[in-house]
Amino acid sequence: MDGCAIEPDAIGSARALRNPMSIEAKVAALAAATLAIAIQTLWIPIDADVSWLITVCERVLSGDRLYIDILEVNPPASVWLYLPLVWLAKTIGTRPEAVVAAGFVAGGLASAFTTLRIASRLDVPRARPFLACALPFIALVLPMALFAQREHAAVLLALPVLAAVAVIAEGGRLNRRAVAASGFAAGLIVIIKPYFLLAVAIPALWTAWKRRSVTPLVPGLIAGGLAIALYVAGILLFAPAYLAWLPVIAHTYGPMHESWWKLLLAPTFYPAICIGLLMMLRPDKVPVLAMSWILGAAGFLLATFAQAKNYPNHLLPEAALALAAAAAVLDLPGVVRGRRLPVSLALAFVGACQMYQWVILPDPAVASAIKRVAPPTPSMIALSPQLTTGHPVTRNVDGRWVGSRAGLFTASGAAHAGLKDPIARDAYREDVDSFGRDVAAHSPDVVLVSRAAKKSLMREPSIAAAMSPYRPAAVTKDTEVWVRRSLKR
Known part of the structure; x- marks a missing residue:
């Protein structure tokens, strides 16, 4: 892959992002992981959707046939996402909820550090710890009752995938293996929900436009296509009954939708506030990392419109990526000094409001x-x-x-x-x-x-x-x- 070299002084002056294991990242990750575990253990149980899918997995592992003996309205990926974790819980003799929560905590930490490591390849003149502190909380604490939902998994994948897209867009160094891995992860995002294709396609098209070439994206496109092809093969081999279920979904679940004014307002509310706060920082230009996440948020937003249900979990990905984009701009040295603190506090307040909205407790x-x-x-x-x-x-x-x-x-x-x-x-x-x-x-x-x-x-x-x-x-x-x-x- 063709790319541009990063100057040594740029590398040396961006240590907070160059070293994803910086003290700020370590402390934030430990705090976020501890808080996430406490929330899931002591306050908010695994939510209804995930609880049901765990039950489906248990039934499948006990011999029931998916879409025949046990019926799920969503595609097989919704079940297969949790199946390895439920199998592990069954193998070691513990509650599946605990293993699912632990798996997503581990995934959140991996997502945050992988994103920081990829972002370290961007040509950042000077780094500050805002992003290193924000990412673990976005990955682990922001979801609250939406923890371990499919949209949560999509966010954990999208953060590093779109960071890799940003590196490619800038012409930074990212070897073919890393590009292919990012493309495969992008394919997994699409597998989780086909609507999410928009969240990776829009940033990819922007990158091709910036580079005036699709060549840097080719390894990722091939890997993403391979992931989707394997999924399709899996459906044909292990869940062919789902295909017969598709017309029923189209004629029952499909027509159900929220009123359009609510659909336009609710998903855009928090992302719009985050982007507005980002612009209040008056950056000389929006950095490629923030732009990649903004475009990804736009894709997730369009996916929410396409689903037209306005369920709380549908709102998570665009809100999370918009918040991450604003945090990335806070790291820039060119923002107005007097605006950094109030914008930081405002973003923290926005995040707290989102968390409060997503405190969903069973009766x-x-x-x-x-x-x-x-x-x-x-x-x-x-x-x-x-x-x-x-x-x-x-x-x-x-x-x-x-x-x-x-x-x-x-x-x-x-x-x-x-x-x-x-x-x-x-x-x-x-x-x-x-x-x-x-x-x-x-x-x-x-x-x-x-x-x-x-x-x-x-x-x-x-x-x-x-x-x-x-x-x-x-x-x-x-x-x-x-x-x-x-x-x-």
């Missing part, structure tokens, strides 16, 4: 009610269109999920899309009937019933018949806990 009353009226380690299912009715509470009470899906989400999407559509109508009926089949096959001890959806769902004859052996035993704000009538009061 403890549901777990208490289950423990009060159900037998120990109960078998469980949910009569609800929402995944959050049954997860993570099932795992939090040491329950055993016996449903073939997380909830009647497909039926909800089909009803939203309109049952005049034959594919949506068939999907609705199959999803509703699956509840009766699961109850008949497994006779769960507990059925968690969504109070908001109870009336409409109980009109279905198959559901009403399946619920006849059960009685309500406890009520919380959003959930009713039903148990088998044969259980003693």
Whole structure:
């Protein structure tokens, strides 16, 4: 790969980024890792999505067939991302939540230090410790309840990948092996969610434009294409049933979207503030590292618009990259001295607001009610269109999920899309009937019933018949806990 040499004085004067193991980076990494572990252990449990995917992994490892015996609305990568960690937990005999959290803590540290090491190849006149301190907190603490979500994994990959893109854009030295590794990681980002292609494609196109050539990107493009090709082969070999599921997703999950004014406002709010604060620093020019992250944030933002759901986890990647870009500009010596401190404090406040927004806790009353009226380690299912009715509470009470899906989400999407559509109508009926089949096959001890959806769902004859052996035993704000009538009061 062609590149430009970095002057010796530039190398010597940028030690904080040249040495990713600087004291600032070490202290920040230790503090962030400690805080992340404390948050996940003592305050915020693994969230509903991750809890459900852990359950899916356990079922797959026990022999269930994905998209046949156990149904997940997302592509196989959503399950395979956690499968090695859940397998490890099963092998060593510990809780999967602990292994997943530990794996993401390790990944966050690796992401921060790899990003700093790659950034050390940029031609920075003088380095300051802002980025070295910010990255571990962005990677480990900022996600809060979104910790270990697929979007969190995408952020951990995107930080070093887009740093490598910045080095290439500047013409810095990055050997072919490093470019290929970055490209493979970029492919993994796309595998996590195909929408995320925008987050790597936009910075790559910008780099090709700056270099007036695509040649420096070729090893990465090949490696990224290889990663995606391997994933496609994996689907064909190990999860071909997913392909038959795609039309159902398109006709049920696809049409569900947030109102457009909310969709435009929520994802752009924090990134726009970060970019505004960045410009308040009045840099002579936005450095390539910050620009690469800004363009990546723009790609993630477009991906959020394309998904059109406005779920909190969808907002994380663009917010994290915009915050990292602002931190990178704080390191520049050319910014107005009197603006550095107030902008730093403002960015810290923005980060704190994001963390507060992402403090998502399950209702403890549901777990208490289950423990009060159900037998120990109960078998469980949910009569609800929402995944959050049954997860993570099932795992939090040491329950055993016996449903073939997380909830009647497909039926909800089909009803939203309109049952005049034959594919949506068939999907609705199959999803509703699956509840009766699961109850008949497994006779769960507990059925968690969504109070908001109870009336409409109980009109279905198959559901009403399946619920006849059960009685309500406890009520919380959003959930009713039903148990088998044969259980003693």
